[in-house]
Amino acid sequence: MEAHLxxxxxxxxxxxxxxxxxAWIGTSFYFNWxxxxxxxxxxxxxxxxxxxxxxxxxxxxxxxxxxVAPERLxxxxxxxxxxxxxxxxxxFLLLVMIYYLGSxxxxxxxxxxxxxxxxxxxxxxxxLFGGWVVYNALCxxxxxxxxxxxAAVLFAFTVLVAYALSKTLSPRASYMHxxxxxxxxxxxxxxxxxxxxxxxMVRAMAEGVAPDTEKxxxxxxxxxxxxxxxxxVLYIMVSNHYPxxxxxxxxWLILAAMxxxxxxxxxxxxxxxxxxxxxxxxxxxxxxxxxxxxxxxxDTSLRxxxxxxxxxxxxxxPVVRAILEQRCVTCHSATPTHPTVGGAAPLGxxxxxxxxxxxxxxxxxxxxxxxxxxxxxxxxMTQEERDLVVRWVNEGAASE
Numbered sequence: 314m315e316a317h318l319x320x321x322x323x324x325x326x327x328x329x330x331x332x333x334x335x336a337w338i339g340t341s342f343y344f345n346w347x348x349x350x351x352x353x354x355x356x357x358x359x360x361x362x363x364x365x366x367x368x369x370x371x372x373x374x375x376x377x378x379x380x381v382a383p384e385r386l387x388x389x390x391x392x393x394x395x396x397x398x399x400x401x402x403x404x405f406l407l408l409v410m411i412y413y414l415g416s417x418x419x420x421x422x423x424x425x426x427x428x429x430x431x432x433x434x435x436x437x438x439x440x441l442f443g444g445w446v447v448y449n450a451l452c453x454x455x456x457x458x459x460x461x462x463x464a465a466v467l468f469a470f471t472v473l474v475a476y477a478l479s480k481t482l483s484p485r486a487s488y489m490h491x492x493x494x495x496x497x498x499x500x501x502x503x504x505x506x507x508x509x510x511x512x513x514m515v516r517a518m519a520e521g522v523a524p525d526t527e528k529x530x531x532x533x534x535x536x537x538x539x540x541x542x543x544x545x546v547l548y549i550m551v552s553n554h555y556p557x558x559x560x561x562x563x564x565w566l567i568l569a570a571m572x573x574x575x576x577x578x579x580x581x582x583x584x585x586x587x588x589x590x591x592x593x594x595x596x597x598x599x600x601x602x603x604x605x606x607x608x609x610x611x612d613t614s615l616r617x618x619x620x621x622x623x624x625x626x627x628x629x630x631p632v633v634r635a636i637l638e639q640r641c642v643t644c645h646s647a648t649p650t651h652p653t654v655g656g657a658a659p660l661g662x663x664x665x666x667x668x669x670x671x672x673x674x675x676x677x678x679x680x681x682x683x684x685x686x687x688x689x690x691x692x693x694m695t696q697e698e699r700d701l702v703v704r705w706v707n708e709g710a711a712s713e
Contacts, residue, residue, distance in 0.1 A: 320657075323410055330403035334550075337396035338543055344393075345540050349586030351378055359384065382518045390515070394508050401500035405441075408493055412437065412486055418688045422483035436481055437490050440474060444494040445501050452534060460534065464541075471495070471572065475565040484685070488559040488568060492549030495542050502535035540583070544575030556685040561609055574601045611682065628705035630667065636702060637664050640692040641677075651691070674710035678703045 351363030354377065364377045412420045417430040420437075428436070447470065456463045474494065478487035510525075510532035517524040548571050552558045558567050581594035643651040645664045664670050670677070680686035681699045705711075 319410070323407065326403050326406050326410065330400065330407060333396055333399035333403060337400050338547075340393050340396060341539060341543065345583065346586050347376065348378070349583065351376075382514065382524075386515065386518055392508070392511070394503055397500045397503040401496055404493060404496055408437070408489065412489065418691055420483060420486045422690070424684070424690060425479070425483060426481050428481055433482055433486075436478070437486070437493075440478065440490045440494050441497045444474060445497050448498050449501070449505075452531070452538075457531075457534060460537070467538075468569075468572065472565070472569045475568050479565040484556075484559045484561075484564050485553055488549055488552055488564065491568060492546055495546050495549070499539045499542055499546070502539055506535045507532045541576050541579050544579050545572040548572075548575055556680070556683045557609060560683040560685040567605060567609065570601065570605055574598045577601070628701055628708055630705065630711060633702055633705045634667070634670070636694070636698045637670060637677075640687055640694040640698065643692060644687070671710050674706045678706035 347365060351365050354361050354364045360379045360383065361377050362380045364375060367374045367376070413434050417433075420433050421428065421430060448467065451457070451463060451466060451470075456466060471491065471494075475487065475491045478490055481487070482490065506528075510528040513528050514524045549568070552568075552571075558564060558571070561567055575598075577594055578598045581591060581598070584591050584594075642664050643649065645658045645662050647658065647663050647665055649658055662673050662676065664673065664677075681694065682703050684690075684699075687694055
């Protein structure tokens with residue numbers, strides 16, 4: 314009962330996380346497009362730097378942007394902040410529920426390090442909040458006046474964090490914590506820099522004084538960072554479904570490459586919205602993904618060599634069946650018995666019968682070959698057993 318309710322709680326939280334994230338990203342993309350699409354006003358208006366006409370939902374819209382502020386403060390002023398706040402809050406709750414309050418199987422991997430769960434949680438929290446302290450300090454340092462150099466340093470810092478986490482937490486947890494750190498930067502940019510700057514601007518207007526330009530510059534810098542961080546964070550969010558990335562021996566390097574690819578793709582659209590069409594950027598990003606896919610192809614020659622002494626014999630299903638029952642069926646069953654699993658098999662993959670094993674053969678091979686399953690190797694699957702299961706699949710996954 315408890316495990317069942319926990320799954321529903323996680324589902325509801327994840328759903329809210331996706332909804333809030335979609336709203337945040339949508340407004341962020343829209344306002345960046347809006348800023349880059351403004352054109353000189355067709356009418357003379359005091360203080361207006363540009364305007365945009367658009368049509369949507371059967372109506373026409375006219376948007377004007379002021380250089381600083383209008384002469385009179387409007388009665389109703391819309392703020393965009395709760396999308397960011399709820400995205401971070403729900404994401405942090407998911408991190409706590411899945412990685413910190415669970416059994417530790419998602420957070421730890423004894424093949425990576427022997428760190429305890431308490432220490433791993435401390436590492437995770439330091440990554441989130443310590444990462445923000447470092448990021449914020451760099452942005453406010455003299456380096457903040459040199460955006461390109463600042464971006465290079467922040468990228469190097471992110472890669473260093475990813476590498477350090479890959480040697481401390483489980484592969485999946487290390488990826489999620491890098492994403493959570495970047496998400497913390499983005500949400501804190503909104504709460505600690507962008508919104509306070511906007512409030513100061515509104516207050517200055519109400520008092521009839523000039524706004525603090527330094528606050529405005531910091532807000533613009535953080536908004537620019539949030540713009541470019543969006544696609545890398547989205548990549549990390551979806552990557553947990555693909556162990557070919559985070560479970561790779563150099564998963565941190567794949568993350569770094571995908572980070573750059575996401576930035577390149579975002580840069581293409583930023584330039585295009587400003588009227589500059591740099592055609593080669595998107596193909597370069599696409600080729601980067603293809604290159605990563607080819608560079609991470611598994612080395613089948615090593616797999617074949619692991620059974621050099623018995624290549625004349627096929628991998629017998631009864632032996633594979635015994636391995637599955639001992640290492641996999643405790644979770645992947647119609648009636649799971651492992652304490653880390655609720656009342657249903659993860660991802661609906663049940664391996665109680667020979668036919669089910671054959672049906673899921675390719676998924677089994679990918680999971681055990683990458684080392685991502687069994688989860689944190691809680692059931693103690695040996696490398697010899699992994700090689701045998703993969704060989705069985707490669708030979709046709711016969712159930713006899």
